[in-house]
Amino acid sequence: MSDIRIAHRQIPVKSRGRDQLNLIDFPIAGLQYQQPKDSEGKRPDELVCVIDSYDRELDKVVPRKLTRRTASRHGFPTPLEDEVLVGLLTLTRLKNNFTLPRIEFRNAELFDLMGWPHNGSSTTRLGIALDRLTGLTLKYENSWTTEDGSFEKEFTTGILESYNFAKQVQGRRSGSSVFSWVQWASEVFADIQRGNVKELNTDEYFSLQLPISRRIYRFLDKQLVQNAHFEMELTTFAGHIGLSETKHIGKIKERLASAFAELEQIPSFCLPATVEQRFIKRGPGDWLLIAHRSAATESQAVGTSPTVRTAVGTEGAASLVCDFYTAWNGATYHRPTSRELDQAQSIIDTFGIDAASAVLPLVVKEMKHLFPEAKAFGATMRYWGDAHKTYRKRQEQAKQRACEHEENLQASKKNEYEVRRRETLRQRWESLSESRREQIRVRVRSNCSGTVRQFLDQKKYKDPLVMLACLECLNADDADLASL
Structure with missing residues (x-):
């Protein structure tokens, strides 16, 4: 039995899953399993999503933009990659509670979490998903939220920095002894550590059959946390969900209606509504989408x-x-x-x-x-x-x-405890000899992100990311000594 199944029994469903808030508002993956094609029938290297949104601070409508770039040989993420993304976020929560950007896992653990069968097809799909998530670059313009709730003018990041995909190709298959690992991109992981995450009921999420239902579930689950009532201009909502290939109101309503019919089967998520209650016409071509959190x-x-x-x-x-x-x-x-x-x-x-x-x-x-x-x-x-x-x-x-x-x-x-803890570690660090500090830096360099490794090579020892990594390594050493 995999570790993840044991974790399922120990941690309540609602508390188990996690979702990254900045990766919810724009469609990272498409709603189709087929790769998009340009006007010449070729795979594009770039996809752009623009959503006009009212900015309260500026008191005007501003375009919020996400540009997705990838190598055409890998392709853009599909609904399968969306599942793997949620699975990896949850797995990181279960494995180390977001204390380290790298997680090791058995492929079977991830399959159990996502409800995928344990077979060669799932293994192949996972390998493709890791390629696509690692090869994807995201450029946010006025759309990546900062710690104070404002938007970065421009912000570019990946999702996964690197990975090792282990699969057995010879001998008797023994998935329980084969480990893979992934390392989150430093920018995304830093955002996670700032607390820019939310709970996600993964049992409900992975029970949904339609990709558009799963996409709406993540987006609305974020919106309905603060207010049980949600409304948004229909085409704007469609943009957030990834229905940007058409502006035809009738087709948008048809796609969304089928998704909400599935979402309404989850008792704790969305109150049932008729088409007339779900979509409210305000004027020619001007429609509202309405949703309410269900008890x-x-x-x-x-x-x-x-x-x-x-x-x-x-x-x-x-x-x-x-x-x-x-x-x-x-x-x-x-x-x-x-x-x-x-x-x-x-x-x-x-x-x-x-x-x-x-x-x-x-x-x-x-x-x-x-x-x-x-x-x-x-x-x-x-x-x-x-x-x-x-x-x-x-x-x-x-x-x-x-x-x-x-x-x-x-x-x-x-936060108060963390401040005191890090201050204690910092004082401990200051008391160390330079040779001892260098030993710790060498250990950090062997298991850190590419950004931290680059700063270490450049001897930027006072950089906050470098200091944080060194202090956590020192803390681990102290814990090891205390357990002896």
């Missing part, structure tokens, strides 16, 4: 017969009816009828007594707006479903705010 467990519809009735008893049902009349017309005493008790019990069975009591004020508020002439509790029955959704949405938002607050506190504590 993980939506209640049963009011009026259905629950399989198991909750033993709340008549007292809870009577209290709910009496509370309604008090809120509706100020009545301080009401004797519920048997029909009202049955109706209230049905609501309690569906939502639970605590949720029903919490939702009641929302029901009353909605009824006073839409049905002010109502006189009996029975009139509430049609309003509980929507009111409960509003209640759950507010709960999720409050929970999200609480989680964000807690995450900010933990991040602040972690």
